[in-house]
Amino acid sequence: MPHHSPGGARRVLRRVDWYVVALFCVIGLAALVPADGAAADGVSFTARLAVGLLFFLYGARLSPRAALDGVRHWRLHLPVLGLTFVLFPAAGLAIGLLPSGVLSPELAAGVLFLTVLPSTVQSAIAFTSMARGNVAAAICSASFSTVLGVLLTPLLAVALLRQTGAGVGDVPLTPSSLLDIAVQLLLPFLAGQALRRWIADWLGRHRILTTLCDRGSILLVVYSAFSHGMTAGIWHRIPPARLLLLAAVCALLLALALSAAHGTARLVGLSRADRVTAVFCGSNKSLASGLPMATVLFPADRIGVVVLPLMLYHTLQLVLCAYLARRWPAPPAPPPSRRPRPPPGPRRHLRYDAPLTSSTAPEDHTASGEARYFTAAAISSGAATRPNGLCSSMAALIRSATRSVATKPGATEATVMPCGARETASDWPSACIAAFVAP
Incomplete structure (x- = not known):
């Protein structure tokens, strides 16, 4: 049945x-x-x-x-x-x-x-x-x-x-x-x-x-x-x-x-x-x-x-x-959007090959002094105003570098500001990057 x-x-x-x-x-x-x-x-x-x-x-x-x-x-x-x-x-x-x-x-x-x-x-x-x-x-x-x-x-x-x-x-x-x-x-x-x-x-x-x-x-x-x-x-x-x-x-x-x-x-x-x-x-x-x-x-x-x-x-x-x-026949589906993506904007590259001197290195080599120095360098480079969390990443790197410098027993100005070159106040971004790549 x-x-x-x-x-x-x-x-x-x-x-x-x-x-x-x-x-x-x-x-x-x-x-x-x-x-x-x-x-x-x-x-x-x-x-x-x-x-x-x-x-x-x-x-x-x-x-x-x-x-x-x-x-x-x-x-x-x-x-x-x-x-x-x-x-x-x-x-x-x-x-x-x-x-x-x-x-x-x-x-x-x-x-x-x-x-x-x-x-x-x-x-x-x-x-x-x-x-x-x-x-x-x-x-x-x-x-x-x-x-x-x-x-x-x-x-x-x-x-x-x-x-x-x-x-x-x-x-x-x-x-x-x-x-x-x-x-x-x-x-x-x-x-x-x-x-x-x-x-x-x-x-x-x-x-x-x-x-x-x-x-x-x-x-x-x-x-x-x-x-x-x-x-x-x-x-x-x-x-x-x-x-x-x-x-x-x-x-x-x-x-x-x-x-x-x-x-x-x-x-x-x-x-x-x-x-x-x-x-x-x-x-x-x-x-x-x-x-x-x-x-x-x-x-x-x-x-x-x-x-x-x-x-x-x-x-x-x-x-x-x-x-x-x-x-009743369904209405036609709307055509997919083929709007081209906008071209990516120009990338900003930081100069880290500028000559540096110890004239602008921090006098206070304590952890707090190094942190103040590298924070000022990050703000001068514009990292504090960039999107996508760049400021947070920069701050993390600054803290890491500060701890690294502060814990070295014989830390000197050459350790913080390598290459022995001259630097002005406008070269703080280069100073910051140079400090990160220092041995």
């Missing part, structure tokens, strides 16, 4: 995105035990409160300074925002032209809604970091997309769906609907920005609570949406073959987005790190923003079908982008 190592199983488990697993488990729970009646109303009301809390946390955690600092890198942000809010909606309109036998009007509306969503923040930054891209630019680009998405996504969704008549029910563009969007999404976001000064540090210290709130609110929205779909009987009207066609359409849309992002980044001359950022920020769509917005824009009994393309696309982007991030 083949032996499976526990280490391999742990590696497989680490690669599993348990949040996606939790999403599908919640869908299964909604299919088996859907919320109905008063329970459905309570779940729907709680989901709307969770949406407001979610956007409040978005505003509290998003640093305005980080967003403003990234404005300077417009060569990266403009292509990413153009892909997110121009090319994607154009592709969604083209997909909406498919015959109803391929995609039902509700699914076509879901695809169109998917294309107007902003980029995801956490996944885009994580994939950029894995592929060694420009993480700081990814944070700024995803933040821009999220902020603009709060304003542009509802307006684009309402305008495009109203123009195409995609069959999502009543999605009117009226002052009351715009006010509802502002109260549900924009007002909590602005409140979080206003209170960020006082609560940002606390949120940073309790990341586990914010993570649970983020993911728990999205799971609650998914359960509410799919429960409404089950009680309305919408899922029975979607055959498995149409679901496979929808998955193929989402995969085609993701491949188109990845190719367009990479091609646009190369066309504008971005560096490798910025191309990585453009690919992941320009192709990803935010499930965390899309599901709450869907609860505001669409009728409760249609949300389950409308968000189905978003969930399929989100799953595909996690799998494919994780694969690309792990296998």
